[in-house]
Amino acid sequence: MKTLREVECGKTATVHRLTGEGPLKRRIMDMGITKGTQIYVRKVAPLGDPIEVTVRGYELSIRKSEAENIQVSL
Template identity: 65%
Template structure:
């Protein structure tokens, strides 16, 4: 499976699981990124950091390090 970091601009994916431990995992889940939710990748910065996504009807920017913890299918 791939991570959210590997997804190209304009693609829609579903979250398979959220890796990570402790506060970082909790912060990602508090943003609405949970197993089974749909994510649309809106924009990717020229150097790949940050990534702008649409999740649950709102826009969100994620760092590459956080996007690596989100496994998608």
């Protein structure tokens, strides 16, 4: 199982599972990232942080540390 951090630019992945504890997991879910959601990776900053994705029709930038808590399948 890959994490969102490992997905390459231009690829679409489906959220399989969210890891993490309490406030971090709640914050990810509040951004619209839930199980079964399609995520398109638009850009990755030159140093890898942040990652720009499209979720549910809107653009979102997330940190590498947050992306590591999102397990996806391609």
